[in-house]
Amino acid sequence: MKRHIFTVFLGLFASFSLFGQDNWDASTIADSLKKDADAVIRYFSTDYERSAIDRYQKTVDYVVTVLNENGRSAAHLEIYYDRNSEVKSMELSIFDKDGQLVKNIKKKDINDYAYLSSSTLFSDSRIKQYSPSYNYYPYTVRYSYSIDHKAVVSFANWHPTDWFNISVEKARLNFQSPKELGLNYRALNGNFNFEFEETDKTNRYHWHSENVPAVKSEFLSPSYLDLLPTVLLSPIQVTYEGYTGDFGNWENLGKWVYMLMQNKVELPFETLEKIKLLTDTITSEKEKVKTLYEYMQSRTRYVNIALGIGGFQPFPAADVDSKGYGDCKALSNYMHSLLKGIGIDSYYTVIGNGSYRKIKYPDFTSLNQTNHIILCVPAKNDTIWLECTNQKFPFGYIGSSNSDRYGLLISEAGGTLAKTPTYSPESNYRNSTINTILQETREADFDVRTTFNNYLYEVVFALLNMSKEEQKRALMKSFSVNGLELKNYSINSCSGDQAKAVLSTEGKLTSYAIKTGDRLFVEPAFLYPNAFHTSIKNDRNHPIYEPNGYVYNDTLNITIPVNYTIEFVPESLDISSVYGSYKLVYGVDKGDRIIIIRTAKINSGTYHSFLFDEINHFLERCNSQEKEKIVLKKKSS
Numbered sequence: 232m233k234r235h236i237f238t239v240f241l242g243l244f245a246s247f248s249l250f251g252q253d254n255w256d257a258s259t260i261a262d263s264l265k266k267d268a269d270a271v272i273r274y275f276s277t278d279y280e281r282s283a284i285d286r287y288q289k290t291v292d293y294v295v296t297v298l299n300e301n302g303r304s305a306a307h308l309e310i311y312y313d314r315n316s317e318v319k320s321m322e323l324s325i326f327d328k329d330g331q332l333v334k335n336i337k338k339k340d341i342n343d344y345a346y347l348s349s350s351t352l353f354s355d356s357r358i359k360q361y362s363p364s365y366n367y368y369p370y371t372v373r374y375s376y377s378i379d380h381k382a383v384v385s386f387a388n389w390h391p392t393d394w395f396n397i398s399v400e401k402a403r404l405n406f407q408s409p410k411e412l413g414l415n416y417r418a419l420n421g422n423f424n425f426e427f428e429e430t431d432k433t434n435r436y437h438w439h440s441e442n443v444p445a446v447k448s449e450f451l452s453p454s455y456l457d458l459l460p461t462v463l464l465s466p467i468q469v470t471y472e473g474y475t476g477d478f479g480n481w482e483n484l485g486k487w488v489y490m491l492m493q494n495k496v497e498l499p500f501e502t503l504e505k506i507k508l509l510t511d512t513i514t515s516e517k518e519k520v521k522t523l524y525e526y527m528q529s530r531t532r533y534v535n536i537a538l539g540i541g542g543f544q545p546f547p548a549a550d551v552d553s554k555g556y557g558d559c560k561a562l563s564n565y566m567h568s569l570l571k572g573i574g575i576d577s578y579y580t581v582i583g584n585g586s587y588r589k590i591k592y593p594d595f596t597s598l599n600q601t602n603h604i605i606l607c608v609p610a611k612n613d614t615i616w617l618e619c620t621n622q623k624f625p626f627g628y629i630g631s632s633n634s635d636r637y638g639l640l641i642s643e644a645g646g647t648l649a650k651t652p653t654y655s656p657e658s659n660y661r662n663s664t665i666n667t668i669l670q671e672t673r674e675a676d677f678d679v680r681t682t683f684n685n686y687l688y689e690v691v692f693a694l695l696n697m698s699k700e701e702q703k704r705a706l707m708k709s710f711s712v713n714g715l716e717l718k719n720y721s722i723n724s725c726s727g728d729q730a731k732a733v734l735s736t737e738g739k740l741t742s743y744a745i746k747t748g749d750r751l752f753v754e755p756a757f758l759y760p761n762a763f764h765t766s767i768k769n770d771r772n773h774p775i776y777e778p779n780g781y782v783y784n785d786t787l788n789i790t791i792p793v794n795y796t797i798e799f800v801p802e803s804l805d806i807s808s809v810y811g812s813y814k815l816v817y818g819v820d821k822g823d824r825i826i827i828i829r830t831a832k833i834n835s836g837t838y839h840s841f842l843f844d845e846i847n848h849f850l851e852r853c854n855s856q857e858k859e860k861i862v863l864k865k866k867s868s
Contacts, residue, residue, distance in 0.1 A: 421460030485646020656780030
């Protein structure tokens with residue numbers, strides 16, 4: 232189900248008929264709208280006119296002034312369409328800083344091509360695209376278009392400012408439909424002027440905003456749905472290529488998805504006999520599920536299929552069985568069918584995957600909050616969740632992009648929301664032991680053994696499928712130390728039901744210490760950098776958002792040269808904050824080996840401005856303590 236379930240990106244447009252303005256002089260833009268802005272949307276209008284359960288037209292008018300190079304993307308025209316939609320009109324013009332017309336763009340200059348990702352096998356998605364090549368800032372782009380649709384399952388979220396670092400002078404959203412066709416809607420993060428008009432036959436909805444400042448983009452910020460002015464829209468009565476349903480609640484939405492699955496679960500007799508032989512001697516239900524999951528992984532590969540109703544409907548399990556490929560819908564349905572073949576129930580589960588797509592509002596029913604399918608197996612002792620699109624993930628691990636969120640479990644009775652597993656910071660760990668032998672010449676030989684688990688397993692997951700040369704390049708980039716030479720390295724995924732990998736590395740550091748007279752100054756090198764920052768700006772506008780907590784457990788053993796003694800070892804540190812905890816313990820073993828144990832824990836969560844001082848103190852103490860140097864002194868001859 233990873234596909235564009237709507238045909239255009241919204242939020243870049245303005246209405247000339249509504250505002251009656253044709254002066255695009257950039258000097259008339261208020262200074263308050265230039266703050267934190269790379270572009271200013273001058274006028275923006277999006278009009279929906281729904282005429283029937285399977286018909287609507289969307290008309291867009293848009294004027295944006297690009298202030299600098301960073302704002303160029305705000306002037307890109309992108310219209311997505313497919314076999315169930317048709318672009319009816321399209322105009323585009325460019326104006327200089329004074330608002331004087333530079334040129335009108337001809338239709339032949341607008342690109343029109345298939346919209347395919349690298350993993351897409353079949354798709355009817357296309358895109359009309361134009362990127363102005365004008366480079367004299369500021370400049371203004373105006374475009375308008377209309378597009379007719381003959382299928383309705385979702386409407387995209389509407390953002391008057393479109394994205395971060397874009398402000399807007401005036402914007403409106405109009406939606407009109409027959410009275411019998413309902414609309415779910417919700418306004419977020421903005422002071423919208425809302426009007427509703429009801430007649431005997433028609434409902435009209437109107438949202439209007441003026442002088443909306445830019446929302447600044449900042450690292451570690453919450454989701455755009457928590458920050459950008461947004462109107463959520465979702466149809467209640469839907470239809471797509473003959474499949475009609477009601478999205479008034481999650482139960483009914485689930486019934487529509489269940490209808491798409493009908494006659495898609497049958498498997499060939501030979502396959503049913505094979506999986507019974509595979510599992511008949513296994514007594515544990517969990518082990519049966521695991522056996523079939525690994526069977527499915529070994530026989531299939533993921534490809535995206537976004538062709539008409541195929542963007543929402545799984546291919547038959549028998550087709551996946553014979554062809555050996557499918558998208559998230561097809562592979563999850565195939566796994567569901569395999570389990571059904573040996574009498575184990577499971578739920579095809581609709582979910583939002585990734586940082587920017589999830590069922591964030593369980594009381595707002597919409598397909599637009601989802602983009603993926605996984606599988607839920609309600610085993611007797613513990614629920615099992617399966618990510619069926621990744622042929623390398625271990626059994627029972629669904630990844631951080633599917634965790635800690637709602638999934639919609641599909642059955643004949645309809646849809647039921649259930650929470651997916653949450654991976655605690657303690658389970659998202661990196662454990663490493665670094666043995667370093669320091670030479671008087673400042674060089675050091677080292678060997679490292681590191682275990683990565685769950686979320687931090689995903690950090691090294693790509694390494695598992697790289698060539699040796701690609702692995703070496705990636706490791707050289709990832710280790711935070713100068714003068715690194717790698718000699719031997721290997722990474723292997725652990726067997727079992729855990730997302731765990733072990734990386735073993737050996738090499739040399741050519742400048743591990745600074746030599747001054749008869750002393751060596753050693754800054755401990757844990758090789759792995761901390762993922763958390765050394766500080767944050769107190770004047771940031773947004774809270775800090777950490778979606779995944781994690782833990783580092785690193786032990787660094789430094790064997791010193793035989794003719795040196797330890798003159799100074801920094802003090803240990805043990806500090807805690809709401810953001811996390813950090814412990815750095817120094818010890819000496821038999822006078823010739825320094826043992827440093829670093830334990831860092833970062834908590835998931837959202838942290839508001841009143842906590843910034845505490846967090847900064849925590850981060851700065853962690854960073855400064857790691858830079859403290861050990862002092863070794865040469866023994867007297």
